[in-house]
Amino acid sequence: xxxxxxNLEPEYMAVAFDxxxxxxxxxxxxxxxxxxxxxxxxxxxxxxxxxEVLNAMNIKIIEKEGYEADDILRNYG
Numbered sequence: 001x002x003x004x005x006x007n008l009e010p011e012y013m014a015v016a017f018d019x020x021x022x023x024x025x026x027x028x029x030x031x032x033x034x035x036x037x038x039x040x041x042x043x044x045x046x047x048x049x050x051x052e053v054l055n056a057m058n059i060k061i062i063e064k065e066g067y068e069a070d071d072i073l074r075n076y077g
Contacts (some may be wrong), residue, residue: 014060016069017047023066 004010054061064071 016062016072018069021061021065
């Protein structure tokens with residue numbers, strides 16, 4: 001992220017995160033990502049810190065219940 005900020009000098013930046021809530025895909029297909037392991041505890045413990053740093057840097061955080069981060073980025077991209 002810092003490389004992007006340095007090299008591209010974007011005027012705006014946002015970071016999208018998945019939420020724990022089921023998405024519309026889970027509602028359509030109950031086995032969606034059924035074999036995928038959950039987020040490792042070590043990473044989950046870092047999420048509040050990551051979000052705190054993003055807030056301190058004035059970088060917009062986007063989360064929407066029922067949608068994955070890549071869906072959000074596709075709609076905002």
